[in-house]
Amino acid sequence: MDEGLKSELQKAGIFTTTLNDLYNWGRGNSLWPLQFGLACCAIEMIATSMSRYDLARFGAEVFRPSPRQADLMIVSGTVTKKMAPQVVRLFKQMPSPKYVIAMGACAISGGPFKQGYNVLKGIDRYIPVDVHIPGCPPRPEALLHAIMTLQRKIAQDTLHPSRRKEEEAERIAALPVPEHGSHDLLPPKHDVLWHPEPVQRS
Amino acid sequence: MSDSSQTPIFDAREVAQALEKVFPSAQIAWEENLSPSAQHAIVLGPAHALACAQWLKKDSPWQWDFLSNVTGVDWTDEALALQAKARIKSDPSVDPESLPKEGYLEAVYHLYSINKGLGPLVLRLRTANRKNDVSLPSLTPVWRSAEFQEREIFDLFGIVFEGHPDMRRIMMWDDFEGHPMRKDFVEADDYEYEPTPHDAVLKRCQEHFADPANGRS
Numbered sequence: 254m255d256e257g258l259k260s261e262l263q264k265a266g267i268f269t270t271t272l273n274d275l276y277n278w279g280r281g282n283s284l285w286p287l288q289f290g291l292a293c294c295a296i297e298m299i300a301t302s303m304s305r306y307d308l309a310r311f312g313a314e315v316f317r318p319s320p321r322q323a324d325l326m327i328v329s330g331t332v333t334k335k336m337a338p339q340v341v342r343l344f345k346q347m348p349s350p351k352y353v354i355a356m357g358a359c360a361i362s363g364g365p366f367k368q369g370y371n372v373l374k375g376i377d378r379y380i381p382v383d384v385h386i387p388g389c390p391p392r393p394e395a396l397l398h399a400i401m402t403l404q405r406k407i408a409q410d411t412l413h414p415s416r417r418k419e420e421e422a423e424r425i426a427a428l429p430v431p432e433h434g435s436h437d438l439l440p441p442k443h444d445v446l447w448h449p450e451p452v453q454r455s
Numbered sequence: 456m457s458d459s460s461q462t463p464i465f466d467a468r469e470v471a472q473a474l475e476k477v478f479p480s481a482q483i484a485w486e487e488n489l490s491p492s493a494q495h496a497i498v499l500g501p502a503h504a505l506a507c508a509q510w511l512k513k514d515s516p517w518q519w520d521f522l523s524n525v526t527g528v529d530w531t532d533e534a535l536a537l538q539a540k541a542r543i544k545s546d547p548s549v550d551p552e553s554l555p556k557e558g559y560l561e562a563v564y565h566l567y568s569i570n571k572g573l574g575p576l577v578l579r580l581r582t583a584n585r586k587n588d589v590s591l592p593s594l595t596p597v598w599r600s601a602e603f604q605e606r607e608i609f610d611l612f613g614i615v616f617e618g619h620p621d622m623r624r625i626m627m628w629d630d631f632e633g634h635p636m637r638k639d640f641v642e643a644d645d646y647e648y649e650p651t652p653h654d655a656v657l658k659r660c661q662e663h664f665a666d667p668a669n670g671r672s
Contacts (some may be wrong), residue, residue: 334628367649400552433630434630436633
């Protein structure tokens with residue numbers, strides 16, 4: 254619909270929208286995060302959901318104890334290699350559409366433990382991450398900003414995704430949960446999800 | 456009540472002497488701590504360590520009823536050589552032949568007495584070497600709080616505690632190979648790009664950047 258006409262109609266008290274926009278508006282403003290925390294970032298996540306920062310203003314305050322009832326995974330904290338398969342399994346148990354926020358330096362890259370023997374170098378090696386929050390730990394404002402960023406991203410969703418997007422979602426859903434090897438997880442990453450740009454350096 | 460404002464004083468050497476009197480064959484040794492903390496330790500021979508621990512907790516006048524911490528130490532041959540050098544420097548009368556040369560693994564126990572307000576008393580248990588004879592008696596039957604910490608030492612240092620009720624890894628997964636806190640543990644070469652590599656990471660980084668197969672020049 255023409256934006257000008259929409260605006261004119263609004264002045265007359267008539268609001269117009271599309272089914273797609275309505276759907277995204279509803280979905281973006283009633284996110285149900287999965288209730289789990291991995292490390293100190295979880296404390297900031299808890300603070301965010303309490304009255305001082307009041308995550309309820311953004312419609313994401315209903316933390317669910319079951320992945321079957323959640324559509325947002327906030328990976329808040331260090332993902333150790335021992336814990337990673339369980340995190341991936343929880344993500345796979347969530348119904349679509351689902352979103353992931355990687356919160357804090359550890360969840361996005363391994364953080365200060367990146368070169369260690371026991372910490373995963375970023376959860377985006379195994380699950381598709383929508384929003385990365387840097388910080389150690391990020392402040393509650395940063396998590397709120399991530400929720401708003403995710404809402405803007407959800408606003409771009411379509412009711413009927415293209416065949417290409419559906420195929421990609423199927424490929425990701427079919428990825429196996431990593432297993433524990435003798436020193437590292439097997440596989441160490443999913444190539445479909447994790448393909449960093451080659452770095453050119455002399 | 457009368458002297459509760461003062462820190463009670465105990466002499467760990469007295470504990471060692473009392474232990475020797477009760478267990479004459481227990482191979483009890485005295486280990487000076489050369490650092491400013493001067494927390495000297497009693498080294499218990501593994502064969503009688505459990506009996507000694509039982510006595511320390513139940514029957515000794517100090518009543519060491521609280522185990523606050525257990526930790527592991529990996530003494531390599533090189534570390535022992537360095538320590539021997541420092542010891543001879545501080546006390547030239549020490550016979551170099553009497554100092555241990557072959558490396559070993561060590562479990563260190565920190566005891567307190569809640570009843571008497573005393574502590575810490577430091578106990579050390581040593582394995583025969585750090586290769587094939589790496590077992591020690593578990594003190595979990597005496598102090599229950601040792602259970603998880605002994606499991607952690609088994610996981611990270613590879614000391615096998617005999618008599619432990621549940622001797623398996625606690626931090627790493629069961630199929631993990633090696634003991635990561637050992638000085639000679641070799642990490643898997645899983646370098647990933649870092650924007651500001653330095654020190655050991657820089658060295659790894661240079662090795663990986665030299666590899667054209669990774670698309671990096």
